[in-house]
Amino acid sequence: MIIRLAAAALCCSQAAAEPLEDARWARPDADIVRILTTSPGECLRPPATKEEARRVEIGRAAFRTPFLFGGTAARAGLSCNSCHRDGHDNPDFFLEGLSGAPGAADVTSSVFSKVREDGVFNPVTIPTLVDAGKKSSFGATSPHGSLDEFIASAVDEEFAGAPPPSVIPAIAAYVAALDSAACPKEPAKTTLDAAMKDARRALLTAQAAFESGDAETASFLLLAARGALGRVHQRLQGDRLEKERATLTALSAAIGDVRAAAGDKQAALAGMPTLLDQFDAAQRSLRRARKKTLFEPKALRRWLEAREEAPH
Amino acid sequence: MRKTILILSAAAAALAAAPAMAAGGGGGSGGLPSSSGPRVDPAEAFRDGVEALQAKDYKKAEKKFGDVLSAAPKHPEANYYMALAKIGNGKSKNAVRYLEKAIKERPNFVEARERLALVSIELGEPDVAREQLTAIEGLKAECAAAGDCEAAFVARVDTAIERVNAAMGAATATEGPDAAAPAETAEPEGAPEDASGDAPSDDQSSDDQPADDQLSLFFAPRDEGVSHYMGAVRLINEARYGEAIADLHKAQAIVGPHPDILNYLGYSHRKLGIMDKAQDYYAQALALDPDHKGATEYLGELYLEIGEIDEARRQLARLDAICAFGCVEREDLARLIALKETDRRAERQ
Structure with missing residues (x-):
């Protein structure tokens, strides 16, 4: 059994999985099979109203698509979900030159947008978004008073995105609905x-x-x-x-x-x-x-x- | 700490995809792998050729750079290295056209000018050598006038001037062209000593799946060439196109011909208003990868900028065909075409 596990750990490099968009952001030594076949599990609280449900569904789709962004991020296939898998943190996230250590990213880099370039390599740990809706301040490097404002600035300034007007509030609604009380007991299978x-x-x-x-x-x-x-x-x-x-x-x-x-x-x-x-x-x-x-x-x-x- | 992209000197390098920015951004074959591409992986052949040169296996080097040039005939470094391989094989006369090509594609290619001067002396053509010497001196004066000389560049120029002068002096002293043949003719000096970097791998399963012919540079391990590429992406996003071009030249000297690099060379030249050169780079990128999304998009944007809207629409149709599941390159070009059409309608009213 030990031998089998050891062998399993050898498979496989991130480079081998390169054609799979879902594997692009994995750190080189990650267990690619695990990353591609499981996810932490979405902690989505059931919506209280039809209107909330509508917005959450728009936000959920936007959260998972690179088309939310523009420029380098969109072309590289990055989405919110790349960094925040199912809305969680992502200790496996890695892009050389941007991450420093796995699970972190320099969000003030002109790799994705010139707006926030600060001339310093200062990656920060990718946070979980679960229960983010319960906070009163959002964002460490550029704090905002509301989720809407924070998400709007991230999408626009950090990732050069320009989605339809309904989308930013919808992502905020989706993120606000990520509740630790709603987390599944086990990781989800992809x-x-x-x-x-x-x-x-x-x-x-x-x-x-x-x-x-x-x-x-x-x-x-x-x-x-x-x-x-x-x-x-x-x-x-x-x-x-x-x-x-x-x-x-x-x-x-x-x-x-x-x-x-x-x-x-x-x-x-x-x-x-x-x-x-x-x-x-x-x-x-x-x-x-x-x-x-x-x-x-x-x-x-x-x-x-x-x-x-x-x-x- | 000033932000820097990591440079891993001996790291493997693979290449491929991807782009820069809001304004643009490349966009290589990220997403779905391209289904077509060159049979020879020119970047891999380039790496093999560099290794062969370093090992003084000039026959193999000639073969490898022949492969590279069949896919990317304008690549300046490949032409230069081919010339070195020819010289190593005792075919100095044949080396001349490759050196001339390298210089044509990159007029500030000091090493190529120096080599052409030395070979010309060997072949009994001192006028050509003098011409190159003048050009090399001109490069130094040019960058001094612009106030942006890098110390390493100046040092290399000075070395070249010294070597050419010495060879010309030796030839004059002996009054015979053959006597001036540089000692390194059989083993050409100037072969890359540290062109590290594994070439882009062409990992491919044995099935019929369209595989990435060239992996994305954006996700490649950061050898020095890829680091220059990533640096260029950042510079492009900061609209520092001249500096980006310099980084892209450094990247292609190490990586070899790659559509992502050529695409951004096209993009940077376009942003500087050098449209003919931009178009040529896009064409080179598309010759290496006909399905390159970024080059297809940006060529379409170039057509829009020069008022050829029908050609831009043709590029959009190409993207529709390439992007079976949608792509941002298609969306951005479609948006710009729609804007242009709106402007035209407004002008007519």
């Missing part, structure tokens, strides 16, 4: 179903945004849904999943078609039921192949090992 569910939630929230006449937010959420499907697609490697990859690609294109019609509320809304049906059919197809996907620890380990051994 499964195919869970990843697809994230994308579907973004689609449903986009549909609600269309219904309320907020086409800009709906369009942003559709883009977030496409990005979420892209991260699933990255986990479909090899000949045996060619059909499933094509299914996901077609689904993403269909979302793009609805998004292209976002300016026409009736047309966009008319397209949503068909889109959701297509989504559900794709998910059924993917489920049948789930054991071959890189959401499965065994398949992931094999794939990583093969990449480690592949000649350069």
Whole structure:
């Protein structure tokens, strides 16, 4: 057993997992399989009202997509969730030149934005956001009196993001709903179903945004849904999943078609039921192949090992 | 402590992706791996070639830099190293065109000018040597006039002047061009001594999956070349484009041809208003990686800036094809095209 654990620890380098966006921010000596197949678990308190639920869902999708940001961060695939996995701290986070030690980041660096550059390499430990809503002051380097203000400044100044107006308050609502009393007892498994569910939630929230006449937010959420499907697609490697990859690609294109019609509320809304049906059919197809996907620890380990051994 | 990107001298280097900023930012093949790319990994061949030069295996070096130049014919350092390999193989005459190419692509390439001068003396063409000597002296005067001479650069220029003068003097003294052949002809001096850095790996599984042909520079271990690249990203984000270009040149001298570096060279030149050079760099980046998102986006932005909106739309269509799951490069270019169209409509009214 000891030997087996030791061997497991050797697998696999972060470099081997580079094509998987979810592995990019892992420290080099991290247990990549663990990082890619589990997460701390989301401590999301059930919403008290319909309005809160709507905002939290927008915020949740925004929290998980690089499209929230601009510039280097977005292009590198960084999202809020990269640093705050499920809203927690992230001792595995590492970017050389930005982190210093794992779990920290210099948030006043021009790597991501010139606005906050302070000329000093001063990484700070990434904090948990669970129970952040109960605080009275937000942010260590640039304190703000409200979550909305803090998040707005981080998105704009730190990561060059310019999301639709509804998004910042929605992220604040999401973060405020992260409550230690709602934490799961065990870490969550990062499964195919869970990843697809994230994308579907973004689609449903986009549909609600269309219904309320907020086409800009709906369009942003559709883009977030496409990005979420892209991260699933990255986990479909090899000949045996060619059909499933094509299914996901077609689904993403269909979302793009609805998004292209976002300016026409009736047309966009008319397209949503068909889109959701297509989504559900794709998910059924993917489920049948789930054991071959890189959401499965065994398949992931094999794939990583093969990449480690592949000649350069 | 002044902020610095870590420099790990002997670290491995891989490359690939990614960009800079709000204003721009590269954007290499991050996200989905590209499905196409050169058969030869030019950065890996560059690394192998450098190692071969260091080992004085000139045949192998010639072969490797041939591979590099087949993918990136304008890379100045690859041309220079190819010339060194040729000289090492006793083919000094053949080295000339590579040195000329290196100088054409990077006029302040002191080492290439020095080598061309020395080879020219060896070949009995002292006029060419004098021409290069004048050019080298001009480089020194130029940076002095600009007030931005780096001490290392000045020292290298002085060394070059000294060496060329010595070789010319020796040739004159013996009154015979052949007598002036530099002793290092068989073993060319100037081969990189510390071009550390593993080349970008081309990790790839055996399946059909489109793999990253070149890993992202943004996530690569920080050897010196990658550190220069990251430094350039920061400088670009601070709109210090001239300094960024200098860092990018240092990066490509170590890393070899890489689309991320070429893309940011294009970006920096564009921001400085040097459009023809910018366009050329984008073309070089796309020659290495036709699906490079950053170069595709920025080429589209360049077209917008020079009023060729249809060409910009073509780049947008390329991004639609490349980014099957959406990408910020596509979003940013689409936004800028829409803005331009709005402006045009307003102008017409």
